[in-house]
Amino acid sequence: MNSARTIGFIGLGHMGGPMAANLVEAGHRVLGHDLVPELLAAAVGTGVTAAGSSARAAAAADVVITMLPAGRHVLGLYREEGLLAAARPGTLFIDCSTIDVADARSGHEAATAAGMRALDAPVSGGVVGAEAGTLTFMAGGGDTEFAEAEALLTVLGKKVVHCGGSGAGQAAKICNNMILGVSMIAVSEAFVLGESLGLSHQALFDVASTASGQCWALSVNCPVPGPVPASPANRDYRPGFAAPLMAKDLGLAANAARAGGVRAELGLRAAELYAAYAEGAGTDQDFSGIIDTVRDSGVRDRATPPDAPRTAPDNRPTTA
Incomplete structure (x- = not known):
């Protein structure tokens, strides 16, 4: 069975860009978006497809990964900018940003209320780890969500740990x-x-x-x-x-x-x-x-x- 997925990747900076490139290299279709044109162009150069907007990336994706600067960006994208509304019901949202535990839990709640599934999965390992695919992921969320996400995260990292429920990864x-x-x-x-x-x-x-x-x-x-x-x-x-x-x-x-x-x-x-x-x-x-x-x-x-x-x-x- 073909295990390739269609992944929406929002945030293609120093960490997100290499992570998206590694997913492409592993055979996944990656629809990317970033507000900085230079970062988006660099990602396209590695095989990422420019989605045109974060909502378009989410609408066509099986899984949506976000790598953003702060909790307000994640929650704003989920709520005000329509990311959750654009996605198909049951889409798995994996937030790899490092944000406040309370914001992570709010993101989970928003995703669940919209009929989606969610996992917080911040990383350790820096840019070198992102480029080499040797990151450590700390995941918070349900067992089913973690099991689905693990296959993707092991492409990006050498260690993936399920730390507990919502917000446990950020903790x-x-x-x-x-x-x-x-x-x-x-x-x-x-x-x-x-x-x-x-x-x-x-x-x-x-x-x-x-x-x-x-x-x-x-x-x-x-x-x-x-x-x-x-x-x-x-x-x-x-x-x-x-x-x-x-x-x-x-x-x-x-x-x-x-x-x-x-x-x-x-x-x-x-x-x-x-x-x-x-x-x-x-x-x-x-x-x-x-x-x-x-x-x-x-x-x-x-x-x-x-x-x-x-x-x-x-x-x-x-x-x-």
């Missing part, structure tokens, strides 16, 4: 990226500390990568050039996973922690640091470039004499 994604953000800051601080102590980057890497300090932020996305040739640090921090995206994900995690009354001190602080970095020097850099912020902070701290008086909020000198 897993923001928890994972809170770990990643905190880890990258910790690894960056360790390398800067090592520099101050006269320790070479390679020596620290050789120890930590085979000891208890081993983690993905060190062994795969090492924030200093040299030890891991494929890491962004070796190409001026050109993004694999851009700092603004990390800031966005940590912001979602921070909001969820506050709403749930979770005391996530490191997660909240990481969200603050990445928000500042993404708005400044990290606007167009990989999230591992935050090591430069760590270095700069140390330089500023050393410029202040250790016995300088601290100040109260009104700038009056204060004692410990």
Whole structure:
């Protein structure tokens, strides 16, 4: 039996474009749409068929995949822009965007009310993973929906995990990226500390990568050039996973922690640091470039004499 599907793919950016191309390569018919003409043209160059609009893509599709910047874009597309209304009853909607858990659940509800089926399936692995087809998918939704989606998602990734019901995929994604953000800051601080102590980057890497300090932020996305040739640090921090995206994900995690009354001190602080970095020097850099912020902070701290008086909020000198 021919397993090829007709897939509507909405959002053909740095992640969506390569994902759509991999589906085409696997033999599926992909009807794509993106508001940016250059992105759409690039996708067409890989074999994607330009649908003309998101609604037209959905109308002819067995499955609709969305990869969009934020929850408001997903919900707007579902509701105001008629994506759900255009699709055939029973069409499976798979949202691979990283959005708020509440927005993901609202999307499920909207799809179900319109007679559709839905799965939230955010990804981990960045642009490199999207291009190589080695992403990890974290899926939330029903067993039947997951079983149908799994055959497509395994074309795009090396790992597909059913995390639970509606919104569970998004919950897993923001928890994972809170770990990643905190880890990258910790690894960056360790390398800067090592520099101050006269320790070479390679020596620290050789120890930590085979000891208890081993983690993905060190062994795969090492924030200093040299030890891991494929890491962004070796190409001026050109993004694999851009700092603004990390800031966005940590912001979602921070909001969820506050709403749930979770005391996530490191997660909240990481969200603050990445928000500042993404708005400044990290606007167009990989999230591992935050090591430069760590270095700069140390330089500023050393410029202040250790016995300088601290100040109260009104700038009056204060004692410990």
